[in-house]
Amino acid sequence: MRALRSTLAVTALAAALVGAGQVSALADSSAITVNYATTDSTSIGKIDVSASATSAITKITAALVNQSTGQTVAIVNDFTLTSGTTTAGIWETAARVQIASLGYYRIDLTVTDTAGDVFSSAGTGSGYFDYQDLTSFRDVKLSSTTVDYADRQVTMTGQLLAQSPQTGKITPLADAPVYISTPSGEDTTPVTDANGDFTAIETLTQAGQLQALYTYQNSLPYYIGSASKTFAVSIKPAVTKIVFALSSRKIPFGGTYSGSGTLLWDSPTAGWQPLANDTVGSNFCGEVFQVQTDADGNFTIPQSAALDNGCTFTMGWVSTDPFLASATAQATITVIQPAAFSGFSATRAAADVNVTGHLQYANDVPVTPTVEIQYSATGKGGWTTVATGVPANWDGTGYAFSDTIASTSAGFWRAISSYPNFVTATSVVVYVGANS
Numbered sequence: 001m002r003a004l005r006s007t008l009a010v011t012a013l014a015a016a017l018v019g020a021g022q023v024s025a026l027a028d029s030s031a032i033t034v035n036y037a038t039t040d041s042t043s044i045g046k047i048d049v050s051a052s053a054t055s056a057i058t059k060i061t062a063a064l065v066n067q068s069t070g071q072t073v074a075i076v077n078d079f080t081l082t083s084g085t086t087t088a089g090i091w092e093t094a095a096r097v098q099i100a101s102l103g104y105y106r107i108d109l110t111v112t113d114t115a116g117d118v119f120s121s122a123g124t125g126s127g128y129f130d131y132q133d134l135t136s137f138r139d140v141k142l143s144s145t146t147v148d149y150a151d152r153q154v155t156m157t158g159q160l161l162a163q164s165p166q167t168g169k170i171t172p173l174a175d176a177p178v179y180i181s182t183p184s185g186e187d188t189t190p191v192t193d194a195n196g197d198f199t200a201i202e203t204l205t206q207a208g209q210l211q212a213l214y215t216y217q218n219s220l221p222y223y224i225g226s227a228s229k230t231f232a233v234s235i236k237p238a239v240t241k242i243v244f245a246l247s248s249r250k251i252p253f254g255g256t257y258s259g260s261g262t263l264l265w266d267s268p269t270a271g272w273q274p275l276a277n278d279t280v281g282s283n284f285c286g287e288v289f290q291v292q293t294d295a296d297g298n299f300t301i302p303q304s305a306a307l308d309n310g311c312t313f314t315m316g317w318v319s320t321d322p323f324l325a326s327a328t329a330q331a332t333i334t335v336i337q338p339a340a341f342s343g344f345s346a347t348r349a350a351a352d353v354n355v356t357g358h359l360q361y362a363n364d365v366p367v368t369p370t371v372e373i374q375y376s377a378t379g380k381g382g383w384t385t386v387a388t389g390v391p392a393n394w395d396g397t398g399y400a401f402s403d404t405i406a407s408t409s410a411g412f413w414r415a416i417s418s419y420p421n422f423v424t425a426t427s428v429v430v431y432v433g434a435n436s
Helices: 002-026
Strands: 032-039 047-053 057-065 072-076 079-085 088-093 103-113 118-120 127-131 133-142 146-148 153-163 170-172 179-182 185-188 197-203 208-214 231-236 240-246 250-252 259-267 271-274 279-282 289-292 298-301 311-317 327-336 339-349 352-361 370-376 384-391 399-406 411-417 430-432
Touching (some): 032 103, 057 079, 339 411, 339 430, 352 370, 352 411, 384 399
Antiparallel strands (some): 032 047, 057 103, 103 127, 133 153, 153 170, 153 197, 179 208, 259 271, 352 399
16 A cells, blocks of 8 residues: 555646656747837836747846946836737836936846746846936027118027936926027027026028927936027028119110119118129020129120020029118010012002012011002102001012002002011102093
8 A cells, every 4th residue: 555655646746847848848938929128208207118939928037237337227127018918019117217326227127927938038128118207398488580781690598408218307407508400500508597597699601491409418427418499590682773774675676685774682781782792683684694793783784796586684693691682673675677679560450459469578477468558649749548457468478468458549559567566668759641
């Protein structure tokens, strides 16, 4: 009986040992994956851990290690699931971590699950804990978002704050330099007063964005940088103008023009003033030139090449000063196109007179031209228009026209054509005898 009991005891012990060996074999650190461990992005002073496992995660412990000394400065295990599931979720410390000194600490994790699996990053870490004061700006204002020639300065005011990772309390940050970023760089660095307030006066040289920045300082080693909202500042430039006069705005076909002008700007204190020793130019009406203004802002428009067609002449000045607007001025030049009769005849046909002829133009006319027929008893004056609106149509050699006019008297006949921006053409005079 004793032998049986002894045998049973040994068998039970062996089974227990085998069972224990099986549980130990099931514990697997690879069954748990830590995606990251880091400072919580919304609650300074707390830690976030993202982890997943094949079984439900039951416990997370974080040892915070001073990397310079290797000393563990704090151990926290009050992690609670904030999103996801126990097999794939994000855990956050319930309270802010309490460490005696601000700094940058390695996070060594120990994670366990219901299957007895254990993950450990002791000595290597799973991430880093940024245990620093978080700075921020409050009530940052700009005196104006527009500057002009006379007033190029703006004033920025605001308050710089710091939030403690230990308590979450937000307090003013005193004696801290604030960089004012401007379109042309950072050129002013006000220092905050005891209440964290700062004032900066900026003289702008161009339009763009203004912003207050706080960046790392050796004198304040554990303060996370921040930036204020941005302010878009525009420039309202002073008005400029070009005034010019041409030798003529209506010139004959093949004619030229020239002229002179003045470049001016509207001073906020003295009214219109010349812009001296500057460059104006044109690339219109077939002309490309640049000329300099003199001490009084005056300039000369050189004589143009011969023109065959009208155009819009434009003078321009391009400002290199953002506080002065560019200027242009225009004038319409009309070229009076040539027109002439290449033939005209008038013949008797009983009680009528038949007239025919041809008109010639150097350039095409926009519509079908018309002709007036005139009669004079003497041919020396007293011309009377006897027909109007006689159409002249293109026939391959010119604009041909014809008409029949009732007349029995002897006298002189001619044709006239007048069209806007064309010379008035007059035909030869033809004598036609009376109806016999």
